[in-house]
Amino acid sequence: MSAPAKTVAGKVPATVITGFLGAGKTTLIRGLLEKAEGRRLALIINEFGDVGIDGDILRACGSPTCTEDDVIELANGCLCCTVADDFVPAIEKLLARPQPPEHIVIETSGLALPKPLVQAFHWPAIKSRVTVDGVIAVVDAAAAAEGRFAPDPAALAAQRDAAGTVDHETPVEEVFEDQLLCADLIVVNKTDLVDAADLARVEDLIREALGHAAGRAIGSGAKLVRASQGSVDPLVLLGVGAAVEDDLANRPSHHDDEEGHDHDDFTSFVVELPSQPDPAALVKTLEDVAALHGVLRLKGFIDVPGKPMRLLVQGVGIRVQSHYDRLWKPGEERRSRLVVIGETGLDREAVTAAVVG
Numbered sequence: 001m002s003a004p005a006k007t008v009a010g011k012v013p014a015t016v017i018t019g020f021l022g023a024g025k026t027t028l029i030r031g032l033l034e035k036a037e038g039r040r041l042a043l044i045i046n047e048f049g050d051v052g053i054d055g056d057i058l059r060a061c062g063s064p065t066c067t068e069d070d071v072i073e074l075a076n077g078c079l080c081c082t083v084a085d086d087f088v089p090a091i092e093k094l095l096a097r098p099q100p101p102e103h104i105v106i107e108t109s110g111l112a113l114p115k116p117l118v119q120a121f122h123w124p125a126i127k128s129r130v131t132v133d134g135v136i137a138v139v140d141a142a143a144a145a146e147g148r149f150a151p152d153p154a155a156l157a158a159q160r161d162a163a164g165t166v167d168h169e170t171p172v173e174e175v176f177e178d179q180l181l182c183a184d185l186i187v188v189n190k191t192d193l194v195d196a197a198d199l200a201r202v203e204d205l206i207r208e209a210l211g212h213a214a215g216r217a218i219g220s221g222a223k224l225v226r227a228s229q230g231s232v233d234p235l236v237l238l239g240v241g242a243a244v245e246d247d248l249a250n251r252p253s254h255h256d257d258e259e260g261h262d263h264d265d266f267t268s269f270v271v272e273l274p275s276q277p278d279p280a281a282l283v284k285t286l287e288d289v290a291a292l293h294g295v296l297r298l299k300g301f302i303d304v305p306g307k308p309m310r311l312l313v314q315g316v317g318i319r320v321q322s323h324y325d326r327l328w329k330p331g332e333e334r335r336s337r338l339v340v341i342g343e344t345g346l347d348r349e350a351v352t353a354a355v356v357g
């Protein structure tokens with residue numbers, strides 16, 4: 001990674017990484033850090049749940065370009081709703097460093113709408129010094145192929161009104177589309193989990209979503225790039241030069257006519273567990289719980305008695321994985337807890353009881 005990203009009038013470029021829950025944003029950023037080759041990157045991570053997991057995963061990556069100070073976590077909340085209190089001060093602190101970052105990478109929560117966040121770059125304190133180089137949307141190709149972001153054709157036909165239009169999108173579909181519509185580059189990730197026919201279908205679905213908004217021709221807007229484990233050349237990711245903050249009119253959103261936005265459609269809670277002697281049994285339980293209750297995302301660290309490393313558990317829909325990510329630190333409390341995210345109405349008591357057993 002040698003060539004610098006294009007900058008606009010000496011401003012520090014910032015890249016916004018969006019994408020639905022579990023699409024692979026943190027994985028992509030981790031790959032970016034590994035290939036940063038000494039370039040000073042700073043990360044701002046925003047998560048939906050009360051407990052920040054992604055920042056902890058990234059700090060555990062051991063990359064010299066990723067020290068404690070380089071990862072700023074803004075947990076619990078939507079960045080665009082906490083602009084004045086959290087986001088602007090975080091950027092200002094980064095810029096005030098003796099050696100300011102050469103590029104700022106912002107990972108939004110999987111439920112965030114990117115457009116209001118980009119609007120925050122109009123704040124006077126930021127606008128003169130930072131430009132949004134590009135918005136990158138990461139898509140989970142397997143989840144998209146399974147129809148998680150679009151109703152099945154029969155349901156669509158049933159909803160179609162006399163004029164042939166459908167205006168009842170689920171909250172998940174709306175978030176998914178808003179993220180795509182704001183993007184300069186769409187990373188079609190997890191290609192290892194789909195075959196060629198499904199991949200082609202997913203790319204059609206994305207192009208259709210891009211053309212969905214009024215006035216947009218199908219296929220206009222963002223470029224698509226395929227990836228596994230979010231592996232994309234950093235020069236492609238960090239050199240878009242789009243000055244997105246000045247191009248918002250070309251990025252339609254489902255929420256353009258709204259004064260603000262709320263977060264009523266989704267919910268999250270933390271489940272505290274006892275230590276888990278049998279990780280495989282835990283994964284099986286979590287898969288069953290996710291399927292039964294419609295959990296969208298699960299993640300956290302688990303204590304396995306007798307193991308010096310902590311177990312990272314990651315669930316995306318009904319797919320749950322685990323691996324040991326780093327040693328427990330001396331004096332660190334070996335706590336087991338999982339952040340659970342779902343649509344509003346997710347039965348917290350039932351999920352907790354089923355997970356804790």
Ligand SMILES: Nc1nc2c(ncn2[C@@H]2O[C@H](COP(=O)(O)OP(=O)(O)OP(=O)(O)O)[C@@H](O)[C@H]2O)c(=O)[nH]1
Pocket residue numbers: 019020021022023024025026027028054109110111189190191192193227228229230297299314315316321
């Ligand atoms: N098979 C496969 N798994 C992947 C790939 N990319 C990411 N994953 C896995 O998907 C899960 C979620 O990945 P993350 O990178 O944490 O996703 P995220 O978008 O940051 O998640 P949120 O921040 O919670 O929205 C993890 O278990 C990853 O290991 C991929 O290309 N293929």
